[in-house]
Amino acid sequence: MSTLVRVKQILRVALQLGGRADALTDDSPLLGAMPEFDSMTVVTVVGLIEDEFGLTVADDEISAETFATVGSLTQFVAGKLGS
Secondary structure, three states, rough: OOOOHHHHHHHHHHHHHHHEEEEEEOEEEEOOOOHHHHHHHHHHHHHHHHHHHOOOOHHOOOOOOOOOOEEHHHHHHHHHHHH
């Protein structure tokens, strides 16, 4: 399963999107664009990413740019997996 599919599944769970998650693309905006996506959701998503991918995300790695779109979040995870 690709990183994008796994990230979309995490967003489906964290945001309780149900079938709406199927419409998410790389360009889908997140933080500031989705009412469900707030600061508490960021914490939830980070925790789910850590669990799903077996990695650790430091506080200083979290930025608005990381959570701007589905694609930017997927790129962040892919970068963490490559390091």
